Amino acid sequence: QWQLGRILNLKQDKTGAIDRRSRSAIAAYAQSVQTLQSIRSDLVAISSDIQFGFRESVEPVYRELVGLLLEPNASQENLKQARDVIESLQLAELDNFFRDACLDAKPVNIDEIDHNAAIFYSIILRDRLEVIVTLPGQPLRQITTNLPKTEIEKQIASVNRDITNLWRALKKENLQTMHDWLIGPIETELAKSNIRTLVFIPDGALRNIPMSVLYDGESYAIEKYNIAVAPSLQLIDSQANVRKNFSVLSAGVTEVRPHRPNFGSLPGVKVELENIKAQVPSLILLNESFTESNFNTEVNTSGYQIVHLATHGEFSSVAEETFLLTWDDEINLNELNSLIRADQKQKNPIELLILSACRTAVGDSRAALGLAGVAVRGGARSTIASLWYVDDLGTAELMTRFYQKLATGQVTKAEALRLAQQELLQSEQYNHPYYWSAFILLGNWL
Template structure:
């Protein structure tokens, strides 16, 4: 770069350069950008004008990073930022000044001028902290963390990243504190902070302290993701730490935390009554992992692809389970609880295939998925009589311009459940409306709510719904319905929510987020749901057997395992038995 960009403090006070020497030839994308710059220069000084310049500079930096043809030089981008900084200072707008300085620091980072980048970033951070703007400060702490990592100062980088994460947690608790001028993109501006810190903590041979911190970070990330999904707090019940459950309540259960990082999968294992966490690594890049998960997901949805399912899920088994087979056996583990990361949540762990023993994971263990380290306090269903509210739509419907075909086995499914749970109420077809559902939930304490109808889980809450007779019940409304009933009946928490015949949205890598969101926000201790819809005799048999096993005294994970194996005995193809996943407390 020219000297005009190498000394930050002196340049920030220089007038923004003008004149034809600073205009690039107008080609492809540059015509609109040149027009934008001309319009910006005509705007009167204001906060909006400052942020418009900052946003333009950010866009130009991204084009530069992507080696876009005829991308602007660092000097030209700096001139846009210098103008923004000068205007922000003239307006005495400290927020905008901090933000513009921070983006200038990012520009130096891209230009690999680390010393200048640190100096300007520190200025931006000082201002943000002085005005207690956590939503801006975390960005510059993150930026400092990256810069310190680049110079090999791992300890300093971890400290900077940790401060960034602490600010993000604080922002999450007080959504109203977020500066409306700074829009958050969760995947680009929040999630990478957590993952990059986990990456730093787990490099080489991590200490127990680092393993604990990394595990807690993934928990915080998942909670932040759910709260971003609902735009509301997700954990206001009395949670139970999962460690306490495996140490005291279920000493035959182990907890597995796979973490997908850019260049590897890190796996943390918690064994019962053992304070020391285990740790192992699979050297597979995130791209390779995501590709495999996408292929496996497609294979699972095709009833003819059982051979491919085995081949693909065998790789997952080798990455996640094979390194700990001996320890699981030595600890006499019967149940595996997974705290799943990213696209792993779209895959039922039951199908992981052990090629050596020629067995699926469900043939060896009962399986549950924990949405995080904290679960609602366990209260086994076997300690109380079941009382169920059942609802469903068997007939074809057309709602909000969408056609839903008939579900021929729903009536039989509810009938079979009634034979197992005699203390039950049924809302079928025309009677399965939101008002009827609400009235039932508010008037009676149900330990089980079983819903068999079309539904779809998506990473977008507006596209996550279950079908009632006359409307699509969206995620937030469904959640509010169940939570309202829990609040009215304070002595009653729904022990088990069953969502049968639902599916995760195709082509949405984060579709299971909608399922996890409903599971956590509904306030039920456990949720049993389908990742894809199977409307046939096997689904009916599986659900019926699940309730039989609950009645006989099995916990929820064991009941699901036995029900799946009962179907597996007659139908080996995973399409028919693997779609059910148990989320939350497995006892």
């Protein structure tokens, strides 16, 4: 089916037909995607080698179908189908990451979640970047940037180097280029629609960039909008709501541990956790108190709405290599899911999981997939985590301000994070994006 779609598409190209994106090619590709979805469980159960096969054989089917659907000035029907295929690709990538197909996905209408949010679906194709924008109660919008994939990824890598290294000159023109790719063409419409929150469902290398740094020539996106990331809109729990009378279970490790000697000490963690406790009711598990056993007991015997882990951890494109450090061991992704979800009947489910000293694996271009995996499997409705390791005193400053905002009961989680990041941006000591942009909110933003 896939090869038939490719042949039909190439045949149209060679004959020079005006409508090269033929209905026959689209139908063949669509049938291929439908077949892949029907055998999700079988695909991920075969062997670990399938992870490489997925990138070479499965993923291209989705991408080439989207490429066919998103012709210039695509119809609303094609835009909707392309959006659904992008959602399916996101789910397929996570299936492949977890090695199973048990993600609980269900269609979600943005109008039912937030009337003041816009959703941005991006996909990097061989010859261009495509963005589909969903505004509440309005037709879908299409933004196309005609550049080869290699050029797009080169620009993304350059931006990533700029914002993660304090000693590099910050080239705001690169941040403005990405702004123009993703949201520039519809900013007027965002203002007319009273959009206050931008939710990104990023693809590929775009997952490595915090969208808060997009720059319009005068200000960063975080100065105008709340920003959130979703691995897939179908995985959003739309009922989440932390506003008043919440409590926090916080845990952290400040010292170098023998089982992970390459991770340095985190003296700022003690300050961070004590500052949180000064803002909201909290229990602190610090150093030798933070064992997997103690954490398991506390998280499942008390009704904490927020779990805050200030400890080293790493997100990887391989699920088994995504972990959090405890005093005496490590908690991997499956263990974290089991710990937090052990009591499915808990009256107050975990609304927010915060991982304040983690990073994506160095040299792993798809490591942010591990962060998406934590957001999906971490057992909480929302997750805040860092794309790179940030100075622990700077992190303590950001987190203190975040909890100050959240404790008022007047703002959403996304607003609390935006206000905290804005304050660091406006400070003299922490105004570089390295400090304030690393932290992203995944999942429900309310």
